[in-house]
Amino acid sequence: MKWEVVIGLETHAQLSTVSKIFSGASTAFGAAANCQACAVDIALPGVLPVLNTGAVERAIRFGLAVGGEVSPYSVFARKNYFYPDLPKGYQISQFELPIVVGGNLTITVGEQDKTIRLTRAHLEEDAGKSLHEEFRDRTGIDLNRAGTPLLEIVSEPDMRSAAEAVAYARTLHSLVRWIDVCDGNMQEGSFRCDANVSVRPMGSTVLGTRREIKNLNSFRFLQQAIDYEVQWQIGELEDGRSIQQATVLFDPASGETRMMRTKEDAHDYRYFPDPDLLPLAVSPERLAAVRAQMPLLPTERRQVLVDTYGLTVYDADQLTASRELAEYFDRAAAGATEQVGKLCANWICGALSASLNEAGLDITQSRVSAQQLRGLVDRVLDQTLSNKMAKLVFDAMWLGEGDADQIIAAKGLKQISDSGELARVIDEILAAQPQLVADFKSGKEKAFNALVGQVMRATRGSANPQQVNDILRSKLAV
Template identity: 65%
Template sequence: MKWEVVIGLEVHTQLSTVSKIFSGASTAFGAAPNTQACNIDLAYPGVLPVLNEAAVDKAIRLGLALGSKINQKNVFARKNYFYPDLPKGYQISQMDLPVVEGGQIAIQLGDEEKVIRLTRAHLEEDAGKSLHEDFHGLSGIDLNRAGTPLLEIVSEPDMRSVEEAVAYARALYTLVTWLGICDGNMQEGSFRMDVNVSVRPQGQEAFGTRREIKNLNSFRFLEQAAKYEIQWQIDQLEDGGKIQQATVLFDPDTGETRMMRSKEDAHDYRYFPDPDLLPVRIGDEWIARVKGEMPELPEQMKARFAEQYGLSAYDAALLTASLAQARYFEAAAGDCGQGKLVANWINGEIAARLNRDGGDIAACPIGPQRLAGLVMRIADATLSSKLAKQVFDAMWDCDLSADAIIERDGLKQVSDVGAIEKMVEDAIAANPKAVEEFRAGKEKALNALAGQVMKASKGKANPAQVLEILKNKLTA
């Protein structure tokens, strides 16, 4: 039987505020345990939560970028469950009226574009951390993370393959970091994914029963976990079994998913509006202000790059994969006025090297200004592409400018007609056989002669000029 995969994602993005969503404690990562947990985070009796304006601001920002509806009245609710890293016994979240509803995001699959719809995005507080190792049979609780603002972004079950799920997660990641609402540090848990997976026979309308894989913190784990889970579900069904709705965990060591809890003991969260918090009102002026502060979005910038610098859609998409990369490109292209050449270097040589070293554009040892300096020397024919590569290699390992390296290593392309003419004459004199062949109509012989001239110039002669002078001399 042919099976169709159905995937939806819930992503917890940690909002990059300096203080918590309902208290004035710091959200900085890596502090000594419980030094950033105040009486509100610890749920002391009598304390009251006060909402952080910046968290709402960032949620509006995302909503505007996704073309969502901003609920100008939204409500916080209590999600009740007991766990030691949740001191209140409930998490403050949003249920019926989230801050952001609907919207969509485009994902790129090779040459094709697909639109994924968003269900909602709601504000909530993070829980603390439980440490289960080695406290004489007890667990240790660190509440520094308790109260950190999260925006949970929920997609519709619109994805039909693991590739689409990963592309969606990456597009969303690009957007939240681009908008500056999330620092994107996945090792520190700033972007955590829950993935809902089900399969159904090809052509069947109704969804299959889904299982939810919790808490994936890398795109690679997302891919591995979803692939394993899909195969597991298909195997179950083909063996005549049934899928029970369940929550599962992914074990990166084994590459397998395993049951965390079944539907029978699923939580009953008993949501109700939090009486400590009044409805949030977002006035038109507030939305207008956030709109005014929005950066140019990836999609818009992509279109502009293609138009303004004459780039292909593919090149423009690569350059706008992150805001840092796009800014790098614009800085370099602005400096030298050679957008197409700059794009070729960033998407070619630089991308290949960064990929090899596992870094992003921020780790590129050649800054945009130096790259512009190199590109300028290619554009004005000082460097052939071969020499440019040589200069680039040297620039990667030092902080000299392209001009300084050209000067130091004597790499200037020779465009002096007199000098080239002399070398061409020498080559003609030394290779009578090739000359004869060319005159007999063998075009290829010309390349052999040009090769001799390039060799004599140690690669520095301007190849176009060499060919032209050769032709002139031989046909004269």
């Protein structure tokens, strides 16, 4: 039997506010345990939550970016359960009325675009951390993370493969960073996914029973976990067993998923509106103010690049992989013609990306500034540098040897465009290579290329190739 895979993702994006969602404590990562937990975070008797407007603004920004409806009125609810790292005994979240309803995200898998529908996105607070390994026979509690603002983004079960799920997660990851609502740091847990996975016979319209894989904090784990889970579920079904709704954990060491709890152990969270918080109202004015501050979205930026500089969709896609990269391109191509823009794109997607990858740096850490890159492109365009020389200059810039012009001067790398000088060199070559000249004249086009090669060698690559061509042709035509 052929099986169809159905996947929906729930993603927790940590919002990039300086302080927590309901208290003034810092959200910075890495402090000593419990040093960033204030009276509200540790839920002392009598403390009350106060909503961080920065978290709301980020949620609105996300809603606008995915074309969802930003609710004029949403409600914080209490999700009640006992756990030592949940200080109040309830988590403040949004349940019936979330701040963002609907929206969608376009992903690309291979050459294919696909639109994934979003169900909702809601604001909530994170819990603390239970430290089971650090203490013998005991569990430590670190409440630094308690109260960190999260946006939980829920997709419809629109994905049909692990590859689509990963593409969705990557696109979402890039978007939340692009609109500056989340730093996307997956190692620190700022962006993590739960995957709801089910399978069904191909052609069926009924959803199979799903199992939810919790807390996947890398794209690789997401891929591996879904792959394993899909094979496991198919195996169960093909062996005549049925799937029980369950929550599972992925173990990266074994590459397997294992059961955490079944539906039977599911909590009754006894959701009800939090009486300590007023309903969250977003006025049309506030919405308009956030909209006015929105950057162009990746798809919009892509189109601008294609329209303005005639870039290929592929290059434009590369340049809009992150907002920082797009901004780097903007700085490099500032006020440029289509030709310059194209060259900038080539250099960024080519040599610069390669160097960054090799050094394990991102664009904000580039050793070649956008202005320096533009300086290089300008020298290529005015034919001071051949492409080959330009690469040498780029490498020198990467090593911190200065701007293009400084390096050209220091290394004497100027391209020879002086036709008198070139004619002299060409005459010498023609005199020294009678056989090649003879071959060319007898119709062997290859001999012409060999002669060009000789000229370039003699000038150590600094000759302007176009000019060499022209002069050679005219001399041989005589």
